[in-house]
Structures are given as structure tokens and as C-alpha cells.
Ligand code: AMP
């Protein structure tokens with residue numbers, strides 16, 4: 156009998172991880188530091204916007220009823236209203252006001268005729284000829300169209316994109332309440348590892364730490380590199396004992412069943428409760444997840460591509476949930492397989508592909524070397540193709556699920 160526990164399906168593993176994550180405490184930050192983060196509270200409108208009915212066009216503010224007769228209709232121009240100024244006169248029958256985009260509508264007017272539908276009258280500079288009839292409300296942006304004071308403008312959990320921040324700025328709100336960014340410690344483990352700036356000798360350059368740090372930053376977290384721990388129980392344990400104040404601790408390598416794989420032992424010795432180990436997935440099977448207090452520990456596999464794939468499928472959603480985002484599942488799009496794939500059932504494969512748009516569909520072509528160590532195919536990939544765990548073959552043209560990668564340039 157095997158003493159290794161059953162492999163967890165991918166979705167179940169992610170659901171368990173998300174179950175360990177609740178949004179971090181709120182901080183108020185300037186809007187431009189809130190991009191991509193989630194609102195920690197509902198935000199209500201402080202201002203009604205637009206504050207008055209105003210013109211959507213450069214043209215003439217008219218009374219629609221004046222244009223009911225035969226066209227063109229000649230009107231007397233009372234004044235010109237610019238954006239940022241207030242009208243001073245009422246538009247009475249037979250008159251109009253020249254008006255610029257964004258300028259408040261003068262009293263009496265109920266529609267705007269765009270300038271292109273009018274004609275100057277050569278011998279009468281105070282008059283204009285209107286060439287078309289319009290209905291009341293034509294080219295008017297009504298008061299309160301965008302926001303009414305007191306309305307909930309954006310709900311808690313809303314991801315803040317550029318227009319959302321625009322909405323808040325338009326309200327005169329320069330700072331925004333968001334859960335603080337997760338603090339993430341990143342530790343590499345392995346006797347063979349050296350830093351990129353060291354003479355390599357027989358060593359393998361530590362790619363995971365800097366790559367994961369970038370992935371953390373791109374997912375909104377704040378990474379701190381803990382360096383490289385050698386393959387002894389003591390070294391890994393010592394490095395992992397220095398994680399006070401971190402929300403998430405990421406390690407790479409040393410989580411398989413090798414003789415020098417000490418990460419699980421070290422976590423246990425430090426009182427981290429293991430939540431699960433091993434997921435039915437390739438690449439990335441040996442993932443281990445644990446928790447101590449509020450700190451989440453995720454032991455990622457050592458192969459650089461495996462660690463990036465598990466980051467994408469498990470760590471990024473966790474970091475996003477800690478930042479209060481609700482919709483944190485990896486995004487998916489549907490596509491077709493350009494080629495054929497086969498495997499034994501039992502593991503879900505996430506195949507590196509390049510996907511291109513052809514004849515109205517996204518066609519995904521698997522990249523050459525798919526071994527966990529190969530970074531070349533990770534570099535060229537635009538998506539991961541989900542080859543379900545119970546399936547053993549996908550024929551040319553199969554409909555497939557594709558995950559756009561967050562790690563691309
Ligand atoms: P392990 O999980 O320790 O068996 O490592 C699996 C493979 O990943 C080995 O070939 C390691 O040399 C390689 N590896 C582990 N950590 C890193 C790292 N930080 N950067 C690059 N390769 C690594």
C-alpha cells in the first residue's frame with residue numbers, strides 16, 4: 156500500500172486554498188496605487204454628475220417646438236455658452252443659444268442641434284438657420300446621468316480598473332479604501348542553486364526566486380526574497396523560521412519524494428499545519444499547502460515551469476482573494492486544438508500552447524518540449540490548454556478550454 160495520500164483534483168485544491176484566504180485589513184491609498192485592486196467598502200456618490208443638463212455637442216440650444224414648421228427655421232442667437240460658464244438668458248420662442256460641448260443648457264431650451272445641421276446667415280450675424288427638426292432631449296446629457304448623490308457607485312469587491320478610478324476621481328475622491336497588499340516571502344531550496352550573478356561552476360541558476368517575485372508583484376503582492384536554503388532539514392527549517400509578518404510564504408523545490416526533499420518536514424517541525432500535498436496535475440503535482448496562524452505556506456515544485464504554472468493556478472488566485480477580489484478563478488476562453496494530444500488518464504495536463512485567432516476562432520498549437528524543466532515553451536506560450544484528468548486523447552479540432560497566461564509580456 157502507498158503511504159502517499161490521494162491526489163487532489165485541481166479545482167478542489169484551488170477551492171481549499173481560497174478557503175484559507177480572507178481579505179487583508181483595509182488601507183487608504185491614492186487612486187493610482189489602487190489599479191487592479193478591489194474596493195474594501197461600498198463607495199457612494201458625493202456629487203451628482205453631470206451637475207446640470209448639458210450639451211453633448213457643439214451646436215445650438217433650441218426649443219424643439221420652434222422647429223415644427225417648414226425647414227430651414229431661422230432663429231435669433233441670444234448668447235454663446237461655453238463649458239465652465241453659466242448661461243445668463245432664457246431661450247424664448249424664436250431664439251436659441253450657441254452652445255459648446257459640456258456647457259450647461261440654458262433655461263427654456265430642451266434640445267441641441269449639432270452645428271453641422273445649421274447654416275450661418277450671411278447678412279444677419281445674430282441669426283442661424285436650423286436645417287433639421289429634433290425631439291426634446293436631443294444631444295442633452297441629463298443631470299445625474301452618471302451619478303446621483305448618495306447612490307452606491309461601486310460595490311465592495313469591485314476590481315478597480317481605469318474607468319472605475321475615473322469615476323472616483325470625478326467624484327473628487329483621490330484616495331481609495333482597499334485591502335493592503337499581501338506580503339510574500341520567497342525562498343528557493345537546493346544544493347545545486349547559485350545566484351544569477353555568481354560564477355556558475357556546476358550550479359544551476361536560481362530562476363524561481365526572481366521569477367516568482369515578479370509574478371507576485373504582477374499579482375499585486377509585495378515580494379521579499381529570503382535567498383537560497385541548502386538541502387538539509389536544518390537549513391530549510393532555519394530559513395522558514397524567519398517569516399514573521401508575512402501573509403504568504405512561497406518555497407520552491409524540495410517537495411517531492413526525493414531523499415533531499417525537506418520542505419514538508421521543515422514546515423511540520425515549525426508547526427505549520429499541512430492542508431494538502433499533491434494535486435492531480437502536470438506540471439506541478441508535488442504542490443504542498445499549509446497554514447500557521449494567518450500565514451499561508453505554499454511549497455511549489457522546483458522545475459521553473461512547474462513553479463510558474465502552479466503560481467498561475469493556485470498562488471495568483473490566493474493573492475487576489477487576499478486583496479479582496481471575488482472573481483479570482485483563472486480566466487478561461489474556448490478554443491480549438493490545432494494538432495492532437497494524448498496521455499494516460501489520472502492527471503490534468505496544462506499544456507503550453509500558442510493560440511492565434513483564425514476564421515473566428517482561437518486555435519491552440521501545443522509547443523514542442525513540454526517537460527516540466529523546459530522554459531523555452533513557457534516563454535513562447537500564450538495560453539495553457541486544459542487537458543482534463545479523465546481524458547486520454549484530444550483529436551485535431553477538439554473544442555478545448557484555454558487559460559490566458561498572466562506571465563506574458
Ligand atoms: P526538486 O523539486 O528539488 O527535485 O527540483 C526539481 C528540479 O528543479 C531540479 O532539476 C532542480 O535543479 C530544479 N530547480 C529547483 N529549484 C530551482 C530554482 N530555484 N531555479 C531553477 N531550477 C530549480
Ligand code: MG
Pocket residue numbers: 344345346386408409415457
Ligand atoms: Mg532539490
